[in-house]
Amino acid sequence: MMILALAAEVSALRERLDSHERLAAAGRPPAPEFVESYSPTEAVEADRAAARRAMIDRITRVLLEPDCVRVRASSESSE
């Protein structure tokens, strides 16, 4: 739970940084009011969804790599 909450914070921080960068690229100051009113396009939303997925893949890799599932299962039999 704590790790998931921390991951949500990191993800939110990444998206805030992304908003800053996109505002800067558009020549607008990355001030809080501009960040709050920034409305991502569908393409930006898709990029962010892909970034979230990549982050979740990294966080859960130890659980999900195909070999890990079986290695963990086989390690149980030797215990």
Added chain:
Amino acid sequence: MPVPQSHHAMLIEETHDERARDAFIASLREFTMAEVYPRLRSLYTDVLAPRHAERHGGAPASVDAVRSVMEDSPFYMGYSLLVRGTQELLWDTVGEAVERQLPALITKAATLGAGKGSLTLDESLSLPNYTAAVDIHVMPGGFHTDITENDVFAGALYDRGVHLFAFGGLGPLNDELGVATAAAVRNRFPGFAPERVLDLGCGAGHSTLPLAEAFPGAIVHGVDLGAPMLRYATARAAALDHAIHFSQQDATRTNFPDASFDLITSTLLLHEMPRPAILALFRECHRLLRPGGIMAHHDLLRWPDEPFDAFMMAWTTRHNNEPYERASGTLKFPDDCVAAGFDASDVFVVAQPGAYLEEVYQVSGIRGARKRREGGK
């Protein structure tokens, strides 16, 4: 998230960072159900069940045997931590945003009023123990707890929270199950035109508004135990310009006179009730229906027999505060409807596999019965 939530006047406003946290939670939910959940089956089928067979001469033959195999698996533990942790994080995250703006939401609800509908609360209503005893699906305070005067917290929390839970799969207005219920009734009974409709356990009204849309001209009522849900539902219906009459009542013993309704529905209600309460609900439906009237309940259709499937179906019972879920899946159709007064030949079942959790809720659909007219159908 694949489907953004439609804005309406009662939906919470979120900051940039709150929206970002929401998006992460929805992504994590979707990932867990789409990527992690299916691997449990392959781990069991390819590794754990064969190993059990080697040691014990056969695959696990009971739910308890499956449990002993699965609960020792680090992968299963990891899955459980992900699902439970995401569930808690979801309510915490949305709850923080709701609390921040709760006074404004209460003011909005007062300003919107009931629109073309109405709201009748009953402070004397005693909550059934089965509801009071547990915060269903780990939602803090459940559907019924008032945390302040004229509270709408539970409704605001559920409206946003269930959208993230389903990673948008319930549609922009969280109403696709209600839409499906209405469509199933219309398809099954062509020409059926109810004048009076009742939605039981209506919650925030997600399944109630589609009934008003599907049956124009009908007078639509919704009942629920939870005052904060009903206050929210009333304001939400007004914001979306629907005339719904909400009242705080126990669906198993309402104050409506006999033969008050042509159509009575529920959506995701039965699985929140123990078996005796469901049977009382069916009896109440029979009492409230006019001859020729229809009850239609959208929920689990059955409970799996195969031990692994049954074990996995019961995950939410073990770990997500869904103590009664098995009761709805193991109802006896048509017998339980017959016991409530319906005729066995008037009972119907419409499979409606869940669109957003097909793998998990492949056994959902609409079940119900039509009340016989005197002297025939």
